[in-house]
Amino acid sequence: MVLTACGAAAPTEADCAKKEVFCVGLVTDVGKINDKSFNQSAWEGVQKAKTDGVADVVQFIETADAKDYAKNIATFADAGYDVIVTVGFNLGEATFAAGKTYPNIKFIGVDQFQAWQFTPETTDDSANVTGLGFPEDQAGFLVGALGAMMSKSHKLGAVCGTDVVPPVWRYGEGYKAGAAYADGMNKTTTEVFVVYHSDVGFDKTFTDPEWGAQTAKSMMDQGADAIFGCGGLTGNGAITAAAQAGKYAIGVDADQFLTLPEAASRMLSSAMKLINPGVSELIAAAKDGSIKAGNFTGTAGYAPYHDLDSEVPAAVKTAMEKINAGLLDGSIKTGVSPAKP
Secondary structure, eight states: OOBOTTSOBOOOGGGTTSTTOOEEEEEOOSSOTTSSSHHHHHHHHHHHHHHTTSOSEEEEEOOSSGGGHHHHHHHHHHTTOSEEEEESGGGHHHHHHHHHHOTTSEEEEETOOOGGGGOTTOOOOOTTEEEEEOOHHHHHHHHHHHHHHHOSSSEEEEEESOTTSHHHHHHHHHHHHHHHHHHHHHTOOOEEEEEEOOSSOHHHHTSOHHHHHHHHHHHHHTTOOEEEEESHHHHHHHHHHHHHTTOEEEEEESOTTTTOTTTGGGEEEEEEEOHHHHHHHHHHHHHHTOOOSEEEEOOEEEOOOGGGGGGSOHHHHHHHHHHHHHHHHTSSOOOOOSSOO
């Protein structure tokens, strides 16, 4: 048994039903917790809540099959957890339903848009469900502009998960829009290949690094010298292949220079949504009672250039700072729709 400094036993899951013990559980989609991207960033946000002294007990469940969404959520709910974080667009319906079943638990749905509040005929205020979303189109726009300004061949690639998931669609289309914006600034013409892995089910689209690598190689065969991977392990396969070929790799969700060492030496940047702080802040708000139902918008951006910093011209760095500022103040619009038309 682990003891605290004052001799009392540290709280365990068995204590979660106690009012004084604050427990947070995380349920992934069919992706893994160590995807070095989306799920991992959300889990790090949950762990941060514990490090910060907000949560006493934290735990995760990896979903193996979509039919287990409700069962996995219920595992935490029935154990007395105070907050349940569900990760991914596909868990939205199950999260909303669980919120109604367990009204005393706070639910945080990462990448889930809670549309109930925009439906006039509904009377369900779902006061215990909060969606955490991000402007992925802006993050994609940033790295698309960077890729266009850094490409010598004026050809870029993006290997993504299914475009049925709106955040993935926004990443890919934002990437194309950013490249076009940079072309307009610099009077260049960049060809952008964007391929979505929509030919398989949700159980495969984000967990197919072999397909990601093969698709990236096909793009590089056509001249692409920068590859953006936006789709969990599938995207990781693409950018690892790019790095191994000596091309620019562009990560997604988190700063993948820090999480994907096999591609770090050629990691130009990453399209980032600050999932870790977004999750930890909402958990803290759930504990102090200030969390609000509906939708909370986190922050997006781009990662440092790290080992490739010396390769990025000062003019490109300045341009990136201006583009980022314009996106933040609204003077630059991506033109990307919220979901695939």
